[in-house]
Amino acid sequence: MSELTTSGSPLARRKAVVSLLTIAVVLSVNFYRRVLPAPVLDDLLLFLAIPLLVILLVFRENPLRYGLTPGRWREGLAWTVGGVLLMAGVAWLFLRLSDFRAYYVDYYAVRNPGGEFLRGVGLSGLQMFAWEFLFRGFLLFALADLFGPYAVWIQAVPFAMAHFGKPEWETYSSIAGGVLSGWVAYRVGSFYPSWLIHWALAVGVSWLLTGG
Numbered sequence: 302m303s304e305l306t307t308s309g310s311p312l313a314r315r316k317a318v319v320s321l322l323t324i325a326v327v328l329s330v331n332f333y334r335r336v337l338p339a340p341v342l343d344d345l346l347l348f349l350a351i352p353l354l355v356i357l358l359v360f361r362e363n364p365l366r367y368g369l370t371p372g373r374w375r376e377g378l379a380w381t382v383g384g385v386l387l388m389a390g391v392a393w394l395f396l397r398l399s400d401f402r403a404y405y406v407d408y409y410a411v412r413n414p415g416g417e418f419l420r421g422v423g424l425s426g427l428q429m430f431a432w433e434f435l436f437r438g439f440l441l442f443a444l445a446d447l448f449g450p451y452a453v454w455i456q457a458v459p460f461a462m463a464h465f466g467k468p469e470w471e472t473y474s475s476i477a478g479g480v481l482s483g484w485v486a487y488r489v490g491s492f493y494p495s496w497l498i499h500w501a502l503a504v505g506v507s508w509l510l511t512g513g
Contacts, residue, residue: 309446309447310446312360312446313446313447314447315359315360316360316443316444316446316447317443317444317446317447317448319355319359319360319443320355320439320440320443320444321440321444321459323351323352323355323439324435324436324440324459325459327347327348327351327352327435328459328462328463330347331343331344331347331348332466340411340412340428341412341424341427341428344427344428344431344432345427345431347431348431348432348434348435349430349431349434349435352367352434352435352438352439353439355439356439360443366442367434367438367439367442367443368434368437368438368441368442368486368490368491368492368493369434369438369491369492370490370491371491371493372489372490372491372493373488373489373490373491374489374491374493376488376489377485377489377491377493377494378494380485380489380494381493381494381497381498384481384485384494384495384497384498384501385497385498385501388498388501388502388505389501389505391474391502392502392505392506392509393509395468395470395471395506396506396509396510398468398470400468400469401468401470401471402510404467404468405506405507405510406510409421409507409510412424412428413507416511418507418508418511421504421507422504422507425500425503425504425507426500428503429496429499429500429503430496430500432499433482433492433495433496433499434492434496436456436459436460436479436482436483437456437482437483437486437492437495437496438486438492440452440456440459441453441456441483441486441487441492444456445487450487452483452487453480453483453484453487454480454483456479456483457476457479457480457483458479460475460479460483461475461476461479463475482494482495482498482499483495
């Protein structure tokens with residue numbers, strides 16, 4: 302992948318513009334509207350299906366180039382284990398904050414009616430797969446052809462902004478989390494470690510909120 306340049310190829314420039322505009326549209330729609338009957342279906346449509354269609358129809362590229370392969374999986378596995386352990390500590394700290402607890406009690410009640418734990422685990426997995434693909438798959442690797450490793454920093458900006466409306470300290474932490482997740486994805490060539498870490502965090506928070 303190329304270092305930061307002043308021009309780049311026409312395709313690289315087009316991919317940078319289109320990917321950023323796609324992010325702006327899907328995040329705006331996700332914030333203001335319910336498109337499909339269930340929140341997880343909206344996530345899969347807006348954060349996974351639409352970016353995949355952009356890759357296939359606009360970029361005319363193989364989606365596997367966008368972090369959908371295991372990449373350097375041995376290194377990725379090590380980062381995944383370390384990230385899960387780190388997120389366990391983060392979850393414990395955040396759950397000491399009353400605004401965080403109140404927000405996620407309501408959040409999981411909407412996303413997992415009935416509160417059945419294993420169903421919630423599966424729904425969280427789908428949601429986080431789509432979420433991580435949007436930022437650490439589609440956006441990161443679309444920008445990388447033009448910006449090289451600087452794409453790691455760029456993708457962290459809309460990721461943090463996507464947390465507006467969530468608890469304050471979660472939004473602040475998403476800045477660092479977005480950079481670190483992007484760096485790992487860029488380094489190993491896959492967004493799977495970021496997905497597994499984010500999924501583990503969601504499951505851990507849900508488990509602790511229900512008295513685990």
